[in-house]
Amino acid sequence: MTTESTARPVISFSLPEGRLDLAAPQLDAWAEHLTACYRALGVTPGDAIGIVDYGSSPVAYLSSSLVTAGLRRGVAELLSGSVICVDASHERVGLVPGILPQVELDVVVVRLDVVPLLMAVLRESGMSLAGLRVLVTVRLGARGAELPLPSTTWHRLLVVESAMLIAPECRACGGFHLDDDRYDVDLEERTVTARDVHRAHRVGRRVSLLEGGCAALAGRWRLVDPPEPEVGR
Amino acid sequence: MSAHAAVPADFEAWPDAARAEWQLGALRETLAYAGDRSEVYRAVWGAAGVGPDDVATIDDFHRLPIVHKGDFVEALPQGVTRETTAVGFSTRGTSGMPLVVWLDELESVRYTLPCARGFRWAGLRAGDRALLLNPGWHRLAAMEGHAALQLGAVPCHFWGTVADLAHVDYFLDAIRDHRPQFVSSTPPFLLTAVRRCDKTGIDLHQLFSSVRSVSLVGLALTPGLRRHLADRLGVEHVFERGGTQEGAALDECELHTGMHVHEDVCYLEVVDGDGRPCPTGTAGRLLVTKLVPGGSPFVRYDTGDRAAFLPGRCACGIAFPRLRMLGRPESTVFVQGRPVTAFEVRRILDERADLVGRISVLVHDRERPDLLRIEIEGGPVDPDPGEEIAASLGVEHVRVDWLHGTEVVWGFRQVVDVKESRTGGGR
Numbered sequence: 001m002t003t004e005s006t007a008r009p010v011i012s013f014s015l016p017e018g019r020l021d022l023a024a025p026q027l028d029a030w031a032e033h034l035t036a037c038y039r040a041l042g043v044t045p046g047d048a049i050g051i052v053d054y055g056s057s058p059v060a061y062l063s064s065s066l067v068t069a070g071l072r073r074g075v076a077e078l079l080s081g082s083v084i085c086v087d088a089s090h091e092r093v094g095l096v097p098g099i100l101p102q103v104e105l106d107v108v109v110v111r112l113d114v115v116p117l118l119m120a121v122l123r124e125s126g127m128s129l130a131g132l133r134v135l136v137t138v139r140l141g142a143r144g145a146e147l148p149l150p151s152t153t154w155h156r157l158l159v160v161e162s163a164m165l166i167a168p169e170c171r172a173c174g175g176f177h178l179d180d181d182r183y184d185v186d187l188e189e190r191t192v193t194a195r196d197v198h199r200a201h202r203v204g205r206r207v208s209l210l211e212g213g214c215a216a217l218a219g220r221w222r223l224v225d226p227p228e229p230e231v232g233r
Numbered sequence: 234m235s236a237h238a239a240v241p242a243d244f245e246a247w248p249d250a251a252r253a254e255w256q257l258g259a260l261r262e263t264l265a266y267a268g269d270r271s272e273v274y275r276a277v278w279g280a281a282g283v284g285p286d287d288v289a290t291i292d293d294f295h296r297l298p299i300v301h302k303g304d305f306v307e308a309l310p311q312g313v314t315r316e317t318t319a320v321g322f323s324t325r326g327t328s329g330m331p332l333v334v335w336l337d338e339l340e341s342v343r344y345t346l347p348c349a350r351g352f353r354w355a356g357l358r359a360g361d362r363a364l365l366l367n368p369g370w371h372r373l374a375a376m377e378g379h380a381a382l383q384l385g386a387v388p389c390h391f392w393g394t395v396a397d398l399a400h401v402d403y404f405l406d407a408i409r410d411h412r413p414q415f416v417s418s419t420p421p422f423l424l425t426a427v428r429r430c431d432k433t434g435i436d437l438h439q440l441f442s443s444v445r446s447v448s449l450v451g452l453a454l455t456p457g458l459r460r461h462l463a464d465r466l467g468v469e470h471v472f473e474r475g476g477t478q479e480g481a482a483l484d485e486c487e488l489h490t491g492m493h494v495h496e497d498v499c500y501l502e503v504v505d506g507d508g509r510p511c512p513t514g515t516a517g518r519l520l521v522t523k524l525v526p527g528g529s530p531f532v533r534y535d536t537g538d539r540a541a542f543l544p545g546r547c548a549c550g551i552a553f554p555r556l557r558m559l560g561r562p563e564s565t566v567f568v569q570g571r572p573v574t575a576f577e578v579r580r581i582l583d584e585r586a587d588l589v590g591r592i593s594v595l596v597h598d599r600e601r602p603d604l605l606r607i608e609i610e611g612g613p614v615d616p617d618p619g620e621e622i623a624a625s626l627g628v629e630h631v632r633v634d635w636l637h638g639t640e641v642v643w644g645f646r647q648v649v650d651v652k653e654s655r656t657g658g659g660r
Contacts, residue, residue: 010382012362012389014407055367055374056392066320066341067368069378069388076320084321084333085369089396095323098331103321161392 010070013056017162018199026196027071031062033166033182035078038107040168040177040217041155042133047081047106052096052114053088057161059109059137060085081106088114097125109135109157112146140165140176141204143225158223163201164194167223173214175222185209185221192223240346240497245551252496252552253291259524260294260500261285266526273300273308274532294533299508299520301535306330319528322372324478334478336372339527341379344482347495348373348380351484352415354493354551355472356446359385361414364407366450370394373450373476377417389413395422395451401429405440412443417474419451420458424590427465438467446470448484453558453576457583459489461590475558477538479531480523483556491543491555498524501556502533503540516541516559516572537562539574564647566595568605568628575647578607581622587614592641596634598651604630608654610641 007023022030043049053060061067063083064074076083084103086092093114108129110118115136122128136149137159149156156169158176165183167176178185184193190209191200203209208224244252264285267274278284281298288294302324323331357363363381366374367390378388391407393400395418404426408416418426430437447468454473463471475483475492480499483492494501502520503511511517519538523531543555560574567573575595582588588609596606605628607619612635619631634654 009387012387012411014410015392019410054394055369056390060369064320066336066338067375069382082319086323087370087394087396089394091396095326095331098326099323099333102333
């Protein structure tokens with residue numbers, strides 16, 4: 001359950017869509033939510049997670065209290081696991097083949113934009129992510145332009161940074177299940193709003209906003225981003 | 234918890250002998266931790282027939298073998314780590330394979346203290362908004378938010394990363410949005426921001442009007458570039474900050490006479506090619522020993538950096554010694570058998586109003602070990618700086634090539650091979 005916090009922000013992000021201020025209780029609540037999303041995607045306690053994303057992404061700054069001040073328990077603490085942070089810049093992604101032999105990872109979380117680069121540098125090094133659980137952070141409404149995920153051990157995690165819209169993809173229905181305790185949905189306005197940040201995210205026409213869950217994951221509301229590109233249909 | 238966990242608040246003012254005694258205690262604690270935690274140190278010390286129990290004095294400590302990145306890399310896959318509730322960061326790997334270092338809670342707490350101290354020296358105050366390096370980018374960045382909060386400031390961030398110069402617009406948007414009093418960044422990124430403003434007609438003084446001071450890390454700052462940035466941005470101070478993933482931590486005071494070594498968290502040595510201590514003022518290899526029994530241990534670790542301790546005491550009253558970081562192997566060429574760093578060359582170029590802030594790289598030319606080759610962006614200036622560089626550095630032959638309109642991205646790597654140089658291999 002999240003609560004609106006009027007406490008002083010402990011971290012403030014200037015994002016392309018606007019400012020995002022978070023107070024300590026909010027950071028903790030979001031870390032719990034992200035951990036729940038990871039668990040829904042198969043991440044287990046004790047896992048070692050490699051994160052290939054910018055520090056301004058919640059998957060990075062919610063990863064551990066050691067990384068972000070004001071966060072009391074991040075994903076690493078909540079899962080009693082470890083994280084390794086790799087910036088998603090071209091230079092740092094190129095380091096991944098050198099990092100993998102040194103760390104026994106269970107999970108890799110990577111932002112969609114850098115998946116082709118990551119795969120290319122691994123291929124050049126004769127390496128792969130086989131055997132690892134790979135979570136790809138995606139935006140909403142771009143599914144038609146995405147390449148198919150290469151393996152059943154790869155999963156999508158919806159991350160809209162400015163609106164703190166974070167939801168796991170359901171393997172059964174293909175939708176992103178929204179946490180009832182965290183998000184308000186306005187069907188008429190087609191918006192999803194995280195209660196404690198008050199930033200409504202307008203859902204595009206191509207994405208279906210469905211009421212009624214499926215048996216596989218909890219959540220009254222689902223967002224279904226069709227895989228087929230609109231052009232040529 | 235470490236016996237040395239409680240670092241005295243006034244440690245920076247302690248007399249030399251008292252600090253040295255405190256450091257020896259911390260060193261012995263570190264050695265015990267490294268011996269307990271690290272297969273690499275057990276192996277290296279075992280092969281040399283020494284160990285933590287043999288260290289009673291600082292001279293004993295100096296007899297421990299120097300450890301290199303290769304020692305860790307060779308230990309793979311035995312060196313594969315699986316830490317619990319810890320955070321890993323990777324070194325840049327610019328001098329070979331990257332090395333993963335682990336940060337734990339004790340180390341985070343202990344290293345936040347010098348970071349906050351350095352930010353305090355640099356003018357960060359309670360109530361300020363501090364635009365910081367993004368969390369997760371580097372071990373140093375992970376300390377920044379903690380330090381800012383400790384000082385009562387609000388950590389602010391821009392979208393993206395300092396490692397991608399294409400993200401500079403997001404940085405400029407964040408300056409506009411947050412109106413920070415304090416900014417932490419890297420020299421290449423900030424210089425790119427200045428150029429971006431020049432190109433798009435943004436008034437730099439107006440944009441940075443809320444900013445009192447800027448702290449820069451990642452690349453040695455020349456005096457000329459510091460003055461240039463302070464003037465262009467209209468800020469009171471541009472500070473240099475130093476640190477490595479392996480545990481070195483340094484900050485300038487407001488006199489800008491060199492970076493003070495935070496002696497409560499690291500013990501630094503500068504040694505020659507044979508591992509003997511270099512006299513103060515003489516450049517050599519930098520060895521880092523982390524004085525915190527937490528995270529990945531590093532004892533007498535050769536970072537590959539070249540550095541020199543500065544003579545005398547700083548007039549600011551801080552007792553910590555000062556160190557000048559000169560560069561790394563990837564920013565160094567050998568001319569007539571002696572190392573020349575890109576910093577040494579930039580220090581000369583940045584003193585000239587017609588060259589300060591221009592990007593320059595050294596060209597590694599195996600076939601001309603007697604020649605110092607420099608490529609500088611833009612068109613030629615008069616007089617050509619080659620003669621002055623030759624005289625200042627004691628190098629016989631210097632060749633400057635001008636890159637004219639060729640776009641150059643300034644990064645941490647400042648040496649290119651002759652084959653990849655923009656002006657080719659023509660001699």
